[in-house]
Amino acid sequence: MGWAYYALQVLAGLFALFLGSLVLLVGVLFVIDRSQTGDAIRRNYPVIGRFRGLFTELGEFFRQYFFAMDREEMPFNRAQRDWVDRASAGKGNTVAFGSTRNLNIPGTPIFMNAVFPPLDDQYASTEPLLIGPHCRVPYAAPSIFNISGMSYGAISKPAVRALSRGAKRAGIWLNTGEGGLSPYHLEGGCDIVFQIGTAKFGVRDADGNLSDDKLRELASHPQVKMFEIKLSQGAKPGKGGILPAAKIDEEVAQIRGVPMGRDAISPNRHREVNDFDDLLDLIAHIREVTGKPVGIKSCIGSAEPWFDLFRAIRARGVQSAPDFITVDGGEGGTGAAPMPLIDLVGLPLRDALIRMVDLRDLAGLHDRIRIIASGKLVAPGDVAWAICLGADIVTSARGFMFSLGCIQALKCNRNTCPTGITTHDPRLQQGLVVETKEMRVAAYARSVIGEVETIAHSVGVAEPRQMRRRHVRIVQDDGTSIQMNELHPSVHLGLEGLAKARGHKRFEEALKRLGET
Secondary structure (H helix, E strand, O other): OOOHHHHHHHHHHHHHHHHHHHHHHHHHHHHHHHHOOOHHHHHHHOOOOHHHHHHHHHHHHHHHHOOOOOOOOOOEEEEEHHHHHHHHHHOOOOOOOOOOOOOOOOOOOOOOOOOOOOOHHOOOOOOEEOOOOOOOOOOOOOOOOEEOOOOOOOOOHHHHHHHHHHHHOOEEEEOOOOOOOOOHHOOOEEEEEEEEOOOOOOOOOOOOOHHHHHHHHHOOOEEEEEEEEOOOOOOOOOOOOOOOOOOOOOOHHHHHHOOOOOOEEEEOOOOOOOOHHHHHHHHHHHHHOOOOOOEEEOOOOOOOOHHHHHHHHHHHHHHHOEEEEEEEEOOOOOOOOOOOHHHHHHOOOOHHHHHHHHHHHHHOOOOOEEEEEEEEOOHHHHHHHHHHOOEEEEEEEEEHHHHOOOOOOOOOOOOOOOOOOOOOEEEEEEEHHHHHHHHHHHHHHHHHHHHHHHHHHHHHHOOHOOOOHHHHHEEEOOEEEEEEHOOOOOOHHHHHHHHHHHHHHHHHHHHHHHHHO
C-alpha cells in the first residue's frame, strides 16, 4: 500500500504541475494575443482565435483524407494518385463496379473502340522515333512516355538517383530541368535531355553567358542525347525559375554556379534572344557545338506569334528548324511560382497542343519537328489523348513524383517535404530509399506505356502513334459527344494533306500567313 500511495502522490503532483503549466501558458498567450495588433481575431478572442489559423493550415490535409471525393481534389485527385500508386507498386489496375468518372463533363475525352480490334498477335510495340535528322548525332527516342524536367535542387539527391535508375530500367529518358547536370542524373545510365534555362545553369561562364566549352563537355557524355532550350514553362510563363535559398546547399550552388544564401531566380527570358531569328541562331549554334538535337520548350499564350517562327524556318530551310518543340500547358506544375501565373496565365495544353501541331503540319514539317506534350499528364488516358491530338511524345513530372511517394503535401517550396522528394534536409531524405523507389519509377512508366498501347489496340490500331483525332470523341455542353477531327480537323502528311487544308476555311488563312502558295 505504501508504494501505491507514493505513486499516486507523484502522479497527483505531476498532474498539478502540468495543469499549472497549462494555465500559465494560456495566461501568457492571452496577454500576447490581447496586446498584439496584427490579427483582429486573436485580439478579440485571445487563445481561442489561434485555432482558426491552425485549422486553416490543416484544412487541406483533412480534406485530402476525410472529406474530398475521389475525383474532387486539385491539382490531382485521389483517383489519379491511387492509380499511379498501384501502377508503381506493380499491382493490378483493375477496378470493380464501374467507373467513378463523370462522363458528362464538357471536354471529357471518350476513346472510340473498334468493332474488330487487332488480335493478340497483331499488336506492335512502339517504334523508336528519330529526332534531329540533320544533326551529327541524331537520337532514336525509344519511348512515347518520359520524365519531364525537374532540377536537382528543386528535387533532392535521392529523388534524382531513383529517377535516373528507374528511367534506365524502363528505357525512357530523364530531363534534367534547368538546374544543370549532376552526377546523380548520370548514375543510373539512362538517356538524358539537358535543359538550358534562361540563367544557363550548368553551361554558363563566370559572367553568366553561354559557354561553348561547357556545352562540348556536356555533349561528350554519351548519355546526354538532346538539348532543350527552355523559353517558358506552363506554371509560370513570363517568369524564370525560382529556387529558394533554403534549398541551395554547397553542391547545388557549385553545379548551378550560383552563390549560397539567396534565392536563385532565373531571368524571365534568354537575354540574347529577342525574336525568332535570334532563337533559330541560338538553336543552330548549340546544335553545331554539340552535334546533337536541339529543341525548345514553351508555354503558349496564343498561336499568333508562332506564325513568325514557321515563316522564318521556311525562309531559312528545314535544316534550321528546332528538332523538337515541347508544348507545356498553362496548368503545368512547379515547386515555386506566383499564384497569378499558376492560375491565370498561359493556354491549357488542351488548346495549346492543337495549335502547335496544326502549325507544324501546315508548314510541312511533320517529319522534321517532333512535338512533345507536357502538362499534368499522369495517367494512360491523358497520354493517349495527347497522342491522338498529334503529340509524338509525352513527358510527365508530377506522375513520376507520385511514383516516388509524393503525397501532394504542397510543401515543395519550403524544404520541408515529408517524403524527401523536394527537400535537402537529410532527416527527411532518409525516408526516400533509392533502391525501392527506382523500382516504382520503372513500374509506373511501364504501366503507362502498356496501358496506352491497350487503348491503341482498343481503338483499332497496332501501336499508339497510329492513333488520330478521329479515334477520340469530346463531350459537349449538352452531354453529347463529337469526334475530335470534326471539332479540330487535322492536316495529314504530304501534298494530299495540304490539298485538303486548302479546302478548309480555317486552314486557308493560316496557309496564306505561312507563305504557302
